[in-house]
Amino acid sequence: MPLVLNLACHSGAILAYVLLWTYSFSLYRHWGGVITRGIDIGMASQLIFYVLVAINLVVAVLPSRRVKYALAVLAGALILAYLLPDYPLRAPLFAVLATGTTSLAVWCSGFKSLPRQ
Numbered sequence: 001m002p003l004v005l006n007l008a009c010h011s012g013a014i015l016a017y018v019l020l021w022t023y024s025f026s027l028y029r030h031w032g033g034v035i036t037r038g039i040d041i042g043m044a045s046q047l048i049f050y051v052l053v054a055i056n057l058v059v060a061v062l063p064s065r066r067v068k069y070a071l072a073v074l075a076g077a078l079i080l081a082y083l084l085p086d087y088p089l090r091a092p093l094f095a096v097l098a099t100g101t102t103s104l105a106v107w108c109s110g111f112k113s114l115p116r117q
Contacts, residue, residue: 013105072102
């Protein structure tokens with residue numbers, strides 16, 4: 001049962017990442033932000049999403065919470081290192097969303113069962 005709970009929490013984190021990214025992108029366009037055109041940022045976004053899915057699957061099956069949080073922070077740092085030279089506005093958003101949603105899933109998956117009454 002804990003593995004199912006972990007997978008459910010991390011699936012929710014991936015869904016939250018997609019929803020928050022979509023909302024933040026819409027908000028950025030509403031405020032008049034400049035939109036980068038081209039295939040490179042689209043492919044980078046897909047790569048980051050696939051890495052996020054893989055990290056969440058790995059984190060869901062690991063037993064140690066310390067290692068889980070370390071992998072979440074490492075994912076954010078790798079995203080920053082990958083995007084920061086070319087996309088200084090998008091890199092922090094991608095990194096914070098990835099680290100935040102994965103860390104929230106780790107925190108939520110720590111609750112093994114509801115307290116009994």
